[in-house]
Amino acid sequence: MREAAIDPRGTWRTGISIIGLVALGVALFWGIRVGTVPFSAYDIWNVFIAPASNEAYQIIYNIRVPRVLVGALTGINLALAGCILQGVLRNPLADPGIIGVSAGAGLAAMSVMILWPGLMALVPAAAFIGALLSAGIVFLLSWDRGIQPLRLILAGVALAAFFGGGMSALMVFHSDKVQGTVNWMAGGFQGRSWNHVQMILPYSLIGVLGAMLSYRHLNALQLGDEVAKGLGIRVEKARFFLVVLAALLAASAVSVAGLLGFVGLIIPHIARMLVGSDFEYLMPCAAVLGATIVVAADTVARTIFSPVEVPVGIFMAFLGAPFFIYLLRKGMRR
Amino acid sequence: MNHTIEAHSIKLGYGSKVIIPEMDIVIDKPEIISIIGPNGSGKSTLLKALSRIVIPLSGCVLLDGKDIHQLQPQQVAKIMAILPQTVHAPGDMTVYDLVAYGRMPYKKMFEKLDSDDQECMAAALEATGIRQMLHRRLDSLSGGERQRAWLAMALAQEPRLLLLDEPTTYLDIHHQLELMKLVRKLHQDMQITVIMVLHDLNHAARFSQRMIAVKDGLLFADGPVEEVFTVENLRALYGVETTIMTIEQGGSSHLVCFPHDSCLTQRA
Structure with a gap:
């Protein structure tokens, strides 16, 4: 069948991939360069070629590089988790918050920050465990011979409300200590180090590998459970592993970045507008786009009102939501 | 090879709600078989059990003598293709993408698609007459074209058994007839066994060799069309008085029924 070789979407997809990777490269490079102390490309080159313990090396290697890496990996994880959840639950509103991850992480992290302020270093670990625990509760509540998508969404909403109440209670009873938690709740990358890179990197690798292994299952699940079963997919098993994968990705992301909304919900939609809903192309596109946007937004957020740093979550919500609405209206007119 | 599918005293239902208390069916010939029956009789559930979408509460469904739920799902998918009543796909998916599934x-x-797969997809597109629509998006197709694209996907599985759940539901009469003729042609050309749930009794009578009538979750009648498609059976099944007659058309004849009155006393 020769016609198949000339898929009209081929050139477009190749073009998008190249543009995406170039944009990511530019965002990473720019994120390392600019800041309170700006550096030239030559300075950065030197750090990697001839490490010396001067000031440039300290700032670039120990502050800027880990920060852009954490940002990029967070973007990848949240975007992939969003893609997977929207596909598996067949719901365009699904994001990592819907399986209880954000609420669980939020409550756990806030408890540590308010009740045991001495243990601040454990906040990422607590957030990770809280996220997984609450995802586990949501799974249990939605279980009926496999995860039932609608029950999962409702259970997730209910649990988020419950844990949200817990967070509000903490804030009311400890209103004097709320100040320290605000930045984390908004999501941001201030002071992220190589430790944080190590924390999130394994999950990003698992996520990328899982996405490569599962894109066909995700594609088939889009056609509905019955068709997917007819094509020989073990639907319940596939759905379970995919939701667990999304939970791990999202939990690792919130543990290092705080409650960074927007990325997991909207990046998959932008990616879908760009390359369509075939997961073979959607997931790489979303991952690259997520990484690029988080790194670029973080760089702007920390330099625009320098020396004051705006948490990137706030910045992204203000810029991203209107941009998304613009895309949506443009898409509708077509 | 001739494939058989058997249901052995299957009990079907969802949770505590039993839809089919017990049923036995053997399908061992490459025929077109229609499952008919009133709304809520359990005919769709029966088809779902035969196609392993619904797991029986008790009893078992055997494909070539082996429990269909114990077989590798991929192996079953090489023998049996199913097309549910309502299907959905992302609108930006192309016919090529769909058939590739x-x-x-x-x-x-x-593993990537190789030339064998391409040939097989080409044959499926040829058989359903949508080869020239290869790169069209699904949301740009008409209802009839879309249904043929889904059928092409099922055919690309190279099935020996094709299970269709009310395949003509959303089509106008022209496209209903085209689809039924296509199904008959596929059956004749490839000796595929077709098992389908049909609402339109006249389609069922015209295009199938065997009819399975289901009422209140029980097997009401099962046999050649001439034996099942009778005034008495339709009255008992649907509570409707009908006249059944033979129509001669282009050298072949088939039965049709005209419903003219519902018999309320029967329903009560």
Whole structure:
């Protein structure tokens, strides 16, 4: 069948991939360069070629590089988790918050920050465990011979409300200590180090590998459970592993970045507008786009009102939501 | 090879709600078989059990003598293709993408489509007459074209058994007839066994060789069309008085029924 070789979407997809990777490269490079102390490309080159313990090396290697890496990996994880959840639950509103991850992480992290302020270093670990625990509760509540998508969404909403109440209670009873938690709740990358890179990197690798292994299952699940079963997919098993994968990705992301909304919900939609809903192309596109946007937004957020740093979550919500609405209206007119 | 599918005293239902208390069916000939019956009789559930979408509460469904739920899902998908009543796909998916899914059962992880797959997809597109629509998006197709694209996906599985759940539901009479004729042609050309749930009794009578009538979750009648498609059976099944007659058309004849009155006393 020769016609198949000339898929009209081929050139477009190749073009998008190249543009995406170039944009990511530019965002990473720019994120390392600019800041309170700006550096030239030559300075950065030197750090990697001839490490010396001067000031440039300290700032670039120990502050800027880990920060852009954490940002990029967070973007990848949240975007992939969003893609997977929207596909598996067949719901365009699904994001990592819907399986209880954000609420669980939020409550756990806030408890540590308010009740045991001495243990601040454990906040990422607590957030990770809280996220997984609450995802586990949501799974249990939605279980009926496999995860039932609608029950999962409702259970997730209910649990988020419950844990949200817990967070509000903490804030009311400890209103004097709320100040320290605000930045984390908004999501941001201030002071992220190589430790944080190590924390999130394994999950990003698992996520990328899982996405490569599962894109066909995700594609088939889009056609509905019955068709997917007819094509020989073990639907319940596939759905379970995919939701667990999304939970791990999202939990690792919130543990290092705080409650960074927007990325997991909207990046998959932008990616879908760009390359369509075939997961073979959607997931790489979303991952690259997520990484690029988080790194670029973080760089702007920390330099625009320098020396004051705006948490990137706030910045992204203000810029991203209107941009998304613009895309949506443009898409509708077509 | 001739494939058989058997249901052995299957009990079907969802949770505590039993829809079919017990039923036995053997399908061992490459025929077109229609499952008919009133709304809520359990005919769709029966088809779902035969196609392993619904697991029986008790009893078992055997494909070539083996429990269909114990077989590898991919192996079953190479023998049996199913088309549910309502299907959905992302609108930006193309006909090519959709038909390519039919090759999934033949592909290992990471394995790409090869020339055999391409040939098979081409044959499926040819058989359903949509080859020239290869790169069209699904949301740009008409209802009839879309249904043929889904059928092409099922055919790309190279099935020996094709299970269709009310395939003509959303089509106008022209496209209903085209689809039924296509199904008959596929059956004749490839000797595929077709099992379908049909609402339109006249389609069922015209295009199938065997009819399975289901009422209140029980097997009401099962046999050649001439034996099942009778005034008495239709009255008992649907509570409707009908006249059944033979129509001669282009050298062949088939039965049709005209419903003219519902018999309320029967329903009460």
